Amino acid sequence: MLSRGDLTDGEWAVLEPLLPVSNDRCGRWRDHRQVINGIIHRLSTGVQWRELPEHFGPWKTVHKRHLLWSADGTWEMLLQHVQAAADVEGDLDWNVNVDSTSVRAHQHAAGALKKPPPAPAISAKGAPQINSPARAHHPAAPAGGGGAPGEALGRSRGGLTTKIHVAAEGRCRPLSLLIRPGQRADCTQFEPVMDKIRVPRTGFGRPRRTPDSVSADKAYSNRKIRAYLRKRGIPHVIPEKKDHKAARLRRGSRGGRPPGFDKARYKDRNTVERTINKLKQFRAVATRYDKRGYVFLGTVTAAALLIWLRS
Template structure:
């Protein structure tokens, strides 16, 4: 096994979820192709520069795009999380946050979006002072592994996407029963301190620990009794919010995520999904 390649245990976990090849000429070995894809996102090199030992770069790219679009990577991640949940290996204390990824010039130039007339609207790219960026919004379990994630442009406010982010938390069960979608507890920083978010979490019956912003504290003090009681805040629980920061650190060890090179949202989503698969197959934080 070479550096950045799948171990035997990782390959055995992923092999059952790969689609079988169509009848015809012999296809390249799936393990070599998957190793080439992992090597590419781990190092961040262009597809043409992937070593020849993994096969033709056109084959690697074609297989990556096919598995990204047909949901193969998503099915892998769902199956692995379901196995972890059945084994009791998921901590449902969920921390939310976001991290910004700078878009390389190779990530620009995709086909113009049609929803809002903005050429980056369909590809989770936003223009800010630093140029084009993408924001990754993950919901991380207590082990620092993503239970769900959501992509937006880098200029999007975190609090406007929390409901969409929590909707991506969906872990299937081994056996009868609906997928689990409700965390035991949600931890967020001051960027998520809003009346709308707290009301949404209360409606879903999700306890949460989110500190108030200074202006909100001052408004309550100014109103006195009319301002009502401040929301409860557990400083000991809040100390565990750092798992999402450590998740960012592990994801950005993949240079294909530390800087965005993928033009389309589907490709960049597949890159993050594959990295998340590897995080779930390895030891939790």
């Protein structure tokens, strides 16, 4: 029995070779395709894990698989694989745009016990490895937001919120993702989200981490960010704030030159907003139900993976 949104045969053909064949603790895994379809159903509907339809198998199996793959970097590894495949085919636009969005946390997302994520317990025997897989640099407490104080939950005008920071490529697909507490300023997370861009090579060579250009709104307009981009040799389009411009003009010649601004390039910044809209089509992303930060990051990463598979 198929449900709306289940993996197609083509999508499954991309993922199947990358998934672990056996479990070191209890032999073979339950059918990966059935479990992933259960995770997709929960992503799309936001339903409680206990309410998953029976044809996806035991809800505890689906839930624990998602917890484990969120902790050990499997979702990120799969996302990087499809990004690498798109890059090889020339289907990845390296004109990157950065922005963030706030997500209201459900009351059930609060009150997580202070304990580390589960240790990875999988064996990827027989699974082909792409160069520099995410699993190789993913510790038990993921640096992508799950280990943030307070489980990436913060107080803002909207109440208890989490902020998703996104770097999107030019075809409205996420390149990197971070979660942080909702009250954190966007500019403080620019460098971390840029540093998470990591598209592996399918053969030899280091992963590509440098985009052709970067665009962002005024929230990212400060000297530190511009210096960071200049140091890496990345052309950028970030509008200057009015108070920054006034301060520069008051200093006269000592204020320096105004930053360059390409209006035509800046118009393409809507791609990151459209990417965020795609992510929020998944109800488990638009509202945070996960207590643990690393699990919610895994939820958002799984949604990004589906966007790439279906683009």
